[in-house]
Every structure is written in C-alpha cells, then in structure tokens.
Amino acid sequence: MSQKLANDDTIIPLTETTEEYSSLTLNNLPFDILFTICTYLDLRSLVRLSSTCRYLYDKCLHPLQFQTLNLQPYWYGITNYSIDNFFSLKCTQIKYLSLAWTKSIHLKSFTQLLNTQKLIQLNLACCQYINRAYIDVISKQCQQLEIINLENCFSLISDDFIALKNLKNLKSINFYRTKIDHRTLIPLIKNNYLHLEYVNLGACQQLSETDYIVKLLFSKCLQLKALDLWRAHGLSQNGFLSIIGERVNVDEEKQNPHDGITDELLNNLTTTVCCLENLKELDFGWCDLPPNFIQKFVKNCGKSLMKLFLTACRRITNDDMIAIGEYCPQLKQLDILGSRIINEESIHLVLKKCTNLEFLDLSFCDKIESKTIDMWNKMYKQCKSIKRSYSPRDQIDDIYTEFA
C-alpha cells in the first residue's frame, strides 16, 4: 500500500478512471433500487435475472417482491412442485394473488400457499379444481380477504359456497357464471353489506330469490360502486319496481312467500326508494327492464354513474334516455344494443347533455339511421366511438355479413 501511495503515477490514472467509469454494476446496486427495477419485470424475467448470481437471487427474489403474484400467464406450467418448492417459500408476505386458469393445484399445496394470513385479493377464475374443501381453506386462512373472484368455477355447487360467509371484510365479490344460490349468497352479503363495493352476479343460473337479493344490495350496500347483473337469473318486474319504491302486484308476493329468508335487514324497506350515490358501473344486460324504470332509477342513483349497460333491454323508452341525459352527468359509456324504441331525438339529447360520454353502442337500434350516426361522430368529437354493428335499415341482404 505505502509503496503504491508513494508512486504518484499509479494514483492519478486511478482517480481518472473513477471519474470516467463508475464502480457500479447491476449486481452491487442497493436493495431499494433493485427492488424498484424488479417491480417492472414480469415473473419469468424476474426469475431469470435472479438466476444470474447469488446477490441478485437474494435481493430480487425477496419475499417483499412477492406481495403480489399473478400466475395466470403461467397457468400451463404451474405445478404442485413449483408451488411447494418455490412459491410457498417466497410468498410469505403475499397480499394479492391470482391463480386464475391454473390446473389442479393440490389441496395441500394450496393450503400452504395461502397460509400467510395476509391475503387481501384472491383470483381463482376458471379454476376447475376448486371444490368445497378449497373454499373451507379460504374461509379459515384468509380472514383479511377483501376481493374474491370465483368466476367460472363450475365445480362448485350449492352448499360448497357456504363457508364464504365467514369472511367479514369483503369489498368485491365475483360469482359470474357460478352455481351460487340464494342460501349461500344472502348470508355472505349480510355479513359484508357495509363495505361491499363490487358485486358480479352475472349469469348465475342457480340464483333464486333474486328480487330480494337485488333489493338488499340496492338498499343496504351504500358503498356499492359496481354491480353486474348481466343475464342474472330470476329477476321479476316486481324486483325492479321495488328498487324505485313501486310495486305492481302485491298479492302475487303473498302467494309466493320467500322460503326461509329472515327479513330482519329488509323490514319495512320493501317500498323504500334506493339511493346509491357512489354507483359508477351498472350492467342490466338482458334483464328485461320494465318501461320507464331507468327514468326513475337514475334520479336517485345516476349521480356518479359512469358506465351503464342496457344491452338487449328491449322495453327501455325514450323517456328513459332523456332522464339519463338529465341525471347522469358523469356518464362515459352507454350501451342500448337492440332497442327498437329509442329514437334519434332522445339519443341526440344524451349526446348533448352527457359531455363525458366516450362510448355509445347503438348496434341493432333500427330507429336510428346510419347517416345520423355519421353526423354525430363529426359533431361530438369527445365521444370516441359510437358503435353500430348491423344497421337493419340498410341492405337487408347483408344480414349475414356480420357472421362472415
């Protein structure tokens, strides 16, 4: 050392090189920077980066990097071995987990992976191996769970869902195309109604007592921001009317009393008008809404509404549209596909009044001319897309080009 110091010549080039070249490399960056870099990486790139040397292995595959994990893009390759020997070891701090599309993860591996008590979000969409035993594990081990997605989990039937009622912190539930029924759904809603924000009951074919469920959601879930009832099963005209505080035929109700539903929550609420100030998204697709229902509904619930789907609601009226223009200032997307009643005048009003409107679907609306739509496209630039697939008045012969 002292010899080197004595020789000035060796020192000067050394300092010069530190001027020009940095001593920094990827594998001596501090943890926080590496961590930030890794947050931009997909899982495969992350694992490959961490395979380069041990420093990067330790830093990049830190459990804090696995607070969120989405295995959906790797569904075809996820094995019980990889769960047991890699993910369960790394995911000790996991909060947000998606196992969507994965195939047959064993109950044991599943149990171990979820054994962190910290899970907030769990996505199990299309996981056909999910059965009652898995649901039991979730309800026991995921008490903090706020978001659950079970869409397209076909293997779950009737009572399989029952343990979910033990979860008391749910904000978002997605049961799209499952076989959940009212006996398991109602207790779940009752245990979580104070904080439910997102509910998807689309295409739930086993659902009954849907009128009661919808009334419960609209009158008690005051935090509700999004509700999807697309092709929801079992909604009657009375169900809709009770939301806006009306009822056509009370006798019918008496003849068909709810089987075994205790009504402590909904007592005296049957004729209350529902008022959801936070509702932003609503899908009534294929629900056959009664005429002028929307007109009264948006008066109370339209204030924050940004997306409204009235797909194939054939009986919606021009007065409904006028009310949307009046009471939905935030509206960004409107879908009235398949209406033969709605005319150009009322849609023009919506375009004029809803200045935030970006998407409007007028497909199969045969009271509206294509040339009018062309004109609107030029007049209302803020509306990025007015969709029109198939206009029945022009060229009837071309009806099949849609499917070509």
Added chain:
Amino acid sequence: MATNVEETYLYSSPTTFKVSSKDGEIFDIDDSFINQSKTIKNMLNVLDIADNHMPIPLQNIKGTMLNAAIVFCKYHKNDLLSIPDDEDEDDFERDAYEPRRSDDISEWDKEFIKQFTVEEGTLFDIIMAANYLDIKALLAVGCKTIANMVRGKNSDQVRQMFNISYDPPGEGLNTPRNSVTSKESGDNQLLTTQEKESRCKTPSPELMYD
C-alpha cells in the same frame, strides 16, 4: 396542494441556489430542480438559507450526473402539475398484481437516457443520483430502462449484458469476508456455505414450466 404552496413560499425569495458536486463543480439550480428533487426541497426547508451564494455540497454525486439531473428537471418542469392519479382505482376488473408498465418512456426521455451506459456504469450512476436526490421521474426512467433491457432475456444473456460473473456456491461475491481472516470463522464459513447452497440453489426458470 395547499401545503405545496406554503412550502414554495419558504424559499421563494431567491429562486436560484448553488449546489456543488463531489468533484467540486458548482451548478445553479432553479425551481424546476427544487420542485422535483425532494431531497433538495427538504434540505432548503430545513436549512432556511438566506445567502444563496454558498453552494450546498452534494457529496454523493458527480458533476456530470448532477448536470444531467438538472437538464432532466428543466425539461420536465411542467410535469409536476399533472401528477398522475391512480386512474384505474375504480376499475374492479383490473388485476392489482400486474407488473408496472415500463413501455411508457417518452421519446425525449429515451434519448436522454441513451447517454448513460451499462459498460461505463453511468446508467447506474444516474439512477443512484436520482435516488439520492429523490427525483421520482428520473429514477423511474432509469429503472424502467434497465427493466426493459432485462425483459425477455435468459440468465446467460443477462450475465453477458451486465457483465455479471457466475458465482458458484462458496465463491464469488457472497463469500463471507471474515472467513479469510480467522480460523474460527472458517468453520462458520463452511456452515454458511452449506446453508446457502441449500437455500440458494440457483433457481431455474424452468421450475415453473416443467
């Protein structure tokens, strides 16, 4: 927003200050830099410097990097007004666990970051400088650039690109230092290495795809 305005008042009388780099270069900085560098902003609030002729020493940053950071902030001085809110906050179908986007580096930023390279290590220097100065936008551009370089490469390609030497168990970077100096810790080293081997089996990406 209200607090921002108050903070601005604290040092609003002199709008330029001087900073000096590790290698003694002195730079003038103005609001564009102060507003984007939280480190400097905090420092000025605490220091309450009346005499703006005294340069603030930034001992961790070389002149070239400091200069680059100042240029970056000048270009981005108006960005702050539109801090992106979490727009998708209410999009319930969004997966909370998607990796953050890194394909959104603007053209200007892409050109800017090109002057820094892995070979010279300057890319890491500018990232460290951004980190020290706490300039969020610059740090993000640097980290995204590296992420974009890593993405889609296998381990060998990454090693080559970043000049990382493969360290087999028991050697290389992670060998405990004290093992060289004392006999006693020699035993420890053996143990640690074994532990490490069992714990740090080089993970194979194929693990997930078999």
